[in-house]
Amino acid sequence: MTVLIFALVALAVFALLFLVHRWLWIRLVRDTTTAGSRVRRTLTVTAWVLPLLAVAALVSERAGAPFWLQQAVAWPGFLWLAVLLYLTLAMLVAEPVRAVWLRRSGARRAPAAVPAPAPAPAEVLAEVPVEVPGPGADPAPPAATAPAEAPEEPGVPEAPEAPEAPGVSRRVFVARSLAAAAVVATAGTVGYGTHGVLRGPRVKRVTVPLAKLPRAAHGFRVAVVSDIHLGPILGRAHTERIVATINRTQPDLIAVVGDLVDGSVENLGPAAEPLARLRARHGAFFVTGNHEYFSGAEEWVDHVRELGLHPLENDRRELPYFDLAGVNDIAGESEGQGPDFARALGDRDRSRTAVLLAHQPVVIDQAMAHGVDLQLSGHTHGGQLWPGNYLADLANPTLAGLERHGDTQLYVSRGAGAWGPPVRVGAPSDITVVELASYQA
Incomplete structure (x- = not known):
């Protein structure tokens, strides 16, 4: 039954x-080009190739394609998904503009009605004499008479010739103008969003007061980074930017809260190596995200441990000032490695502050039930591509930033990378320095 539902949903999406x-082909290609022209043929082929590259980019990693092939299809394929989104939105806006423009330009160019010429008055008709042949004479053939010309009437202009298909040229002009505007707007939006991702995340600073935090821990800084998404597009250079940014903040502790990678250790191990240079007084900690379970979670847990990070697999560390716990992502449930809150938090001293690392914000209810004071999460990307933030907000208790849920505070990072298209619009990437504040200070 599940397979059938998945197949029907997939069929609906493809349709x-x-x-x-x-x-889009009709509006951007057929309406703007000449039938049979080289431009139309080229654009038509492009319109077929780009969606195929997008599908290849989505499935190549899970299909086990060579990494060089994943990289080859990732850039054009994933970028096309972002272009498709904003090109569609731009052309939807253009539709009412097209209708109004054509209606108004048609009204302005409609030719004025030309009055029909009045019939010639009877008084000016010339009488034509008829010669009657005499007796015995051969009848003469009737003379060819030219039709009498209608007299010109002053003030009546001649009817102009109808212009050759004025509506066609007008429609083409309107179609080309709107298509050009949509393409420019889309290119600007996607280009700006791509630059934001490749530039690297910016640092945010958030102060979180905690009632049970001792005075000695006032000002304790946790650098939170999530959703790095190393893959065929974001590689080693992306990791190096993130590591350098985190180290500049001089945190007391580093929390990597899931979705580090989109691929195997074999392909992305070199891209993750700069994580070994992370520096914090109390170390760097890691919990799995859903994408780790698409990429070999056990291998990645072992690999980040080799790089010097401390994986928290449903585990807890008692730090000098608070308890730091971490749970596996809920995607691990299919492999018997899902979150276990009882194991991570069940037997702790509740008089101490508890900080929980959990990739997805949706586990906040279980965090509240186990007396967690602060949960640090990612996963949402802040929506990544507007207007996707509205959908992400519906699916998560907190889209981004700090919110209180009962006695538990939840902070959600927008993430340091991007999944799929290396583009962010309306949801800039971030690394957050969470500064813990004591009520006793």
Whole structure:
């Protein structure tokens, strides 16, 4: 039954994508180019190739394709998904503009009605004499008479010739103008969003007061980084930027809260190596995200341990001032490695402050039930691509930032990377320095 539902949903999605691509082809290619022209043929081929590259980018890693092939299809394929989103939105906005523009320009260019010429008055008709032949004479053939010309009437202009298909040229002009505007707007949006990701995350600073935190821990700084998403696009250089940014903040503790990678240790191990240079007084800690379970979670847990990070697999560390716990992501449930709050938090001293690392914000209810004071999460990307933030907000208790849920505070990072398209619009990437504050200070 589950397979059938998945197949029906997939079929519906592919049908929708086909209809969207066909509509964009009509508006951007057919309406703006000449039938049979080289430009139309080139654009039509491109309109077929880009969606195929997008599908290849989505499935190549799980299909076990060579890493060089994953890299080859990732850039054009994933970027096309972002372009498709904003090109569709731009053309939807253009539709009412097109209708109004054509209606108004048609009204302005409609030719004025030309009055029909009045019939010639009877008084000016010339009488034509008829010659009657005499007796015995051969009848003469009737003379060819030219039709009488209608007299010109002053003030009545001649009707102009109808212009050759004025509506066609006008429609092409409107189509090309709107298509150009949509392409420019899309290119600017996607280009700006790509630059933001490749530039690297910016540092945010948030102060979180905790009632049970001792005075000695006032000002304790936790650098929170999530959703780095190393893969065929974001590689070693991306990791180096993140490590350098974190180390500049001089944190007391570093928390890597899931979705570090999109691929295997074999392909992405070298890209993750700069994590070994992370520096914090109390160390760097790691919990799994859902994407680790798509990429070999056990291998990645072992690898980050080799790089000097401390994995918290449903485990807890008693630090000098508070308890730091971490749970596996809920995606691990399918492999028998899901979150276990009882194991991580069940037997602790509740008089001490508890800080929990959990990739997805949706586990906040279980965190509240186990007396967690602060949960640090990621996963949402802040929506990543507007207007995706509205959907992500519906699916998560907190989209981004700090919110209180009962006695538990939840901080959600937008993440330091991007999944799929290396583009962020309306949800800039971040590394957050969470400064713990004591009520006793």
